[in-house]
Amino acid sequence: MGMNFKPSFLLKNRHLQTLYASLFRKVLVKNFEIETFTLSDGDFLECYWKKIDNHTKTTPVVILFHGLAGSYKSPYIQGTVKELKEAGFNSVVMHFRGCSGKQNLKPRSYHSGDTQDAFEFIQAVSKRYPRAKIFAVGFSLGANMLLKLLGEKGSTCKLTAAVAVSAPMLLDKCATHINKGFAKFYQKILLKDLKRDLEKKYESFNMKQIISLQRNEIKKLKNFWEFDNAYTAPVHGFSSAQEYYTKSSSRQFLKLISTPTLIIHAKDDPFMPPDILPKYNEISSAVELEVSEFGGHVGFVSGSIFHPEYWMEKRVVKFFYLRA
Structure with missing residues (x-):
């Protein structure tokens, strides 16, 4: 099962896990480089880049997909971007339409199964950096979207590996x-x-x-x-x-995934019942399922209440690091 998550006694509460970072964490990353990415239907996405200091054409890139009503400000995005930079990855937060603070240009917005925008952006990044490995991590709604995309697009998707955290799969x-x-x-x-x-x-x-x-x-x-x-x-x-x-819902697409993919999930996630998790015969051999008893929704805080360690972010980075 890999590195299983174990919280300390006081952090076993699912709501504390879920809310800890938003309550206690400060903004870690500022000064993103902002790219306005134009979509095929004429709308746009704001993509927030954080590159390592001496990046080259082969520096691996991680694309991050936030959750519902999330953005580059979300604590899990901030923490993961910081960890990735320290590990030598370039990262880019792809905001779904209208999520960066600028309104998008159409009556429509974004949704959990909206894979087209992300696919266009992934392909553009891979074209821009043909010699770099491209990875992706999704959180919550972004994780469901990413899993669906991986199943739908199969090997046409230019990702080396992917991670989905706390995906609402049904x-x-x-x-x-x-x-x-x-x-x-x-x-x-x-x-x-x-x-x-x-x-x-x-x-x-x-x-x-x-x-x-x-x-x-x-x-x-x-x-x-x-x-x-x-x-x-x-x-x-x-x-x-x-x-x-x-x-x-992404659960029906899991058996079609051919990209090495890690799904991180907690049985006590307060946003969803544990029976949304797939059975083993519903996932392809490319998918690793890491389910812990505790962790809440996009939580997975280990260490102590006063000295927290953000296990999930380190786990994501380690999964990519081994494949970079």
Whole structure:
């Protein structure tokens, strides 16, 4: 199973694991080099590069995909970029449409199964650095998207290896789970950001015509099922949230993956039930599944409460380092 994650006694709490970094961690990386990447449909992505000081044409590049409503500011992105730089990797955070603080140019946004934008960017980076190895790591929504992309694109995808952390591999089960009990707290925080972004769309587009939702109805959307039914599904061409979840869930793509891929997951992830995990006959021989009892959602903090160690970030970097 590789290096299994074991937290100290006080850090066994799934919510502390999930929230620790956002509560206690300072911003580690500043002064990114910002690239505006133009997509084939005319929209753009902001990609934040952090290169090592003496990089060459063969310096390996790691592309990072953040989670829902995440960005270069997310603690797990900051921490991983810092670790990668110290280990001699160039890294680039590919923001999904509208996630870097600049609004994108279309009524649509991004979603868990939206592999096209990432694929275009991966291929462009690999063309730009034909002699460098290209890796990718996804977190949460970004991890589900990356796993789906690897399964869909097979060997046409120019990645040497990939890591997926805390991927919601069955989206309908996750949307139902996060609408119960204490998990509703996370749902509320995430929805607040998504609803704010959707409200902004009404300033630039005739959204009522596009998704037949009045602006004043946005605040009534109480959970992911409702939000995805009202906006994510129709604006991205799905008939319902259920169709969006079914087609975008990555679990069905795992047996098609041919790129060496590590999936890091915690059974106590508060965003999702443990039964979203694949059975061994559902994954290809290229996929390694590392499941720990504890770790929360994109947490995996070891050490002590006062001297934390970010195990997950080191694990990601080690997986790439062995293949660089």
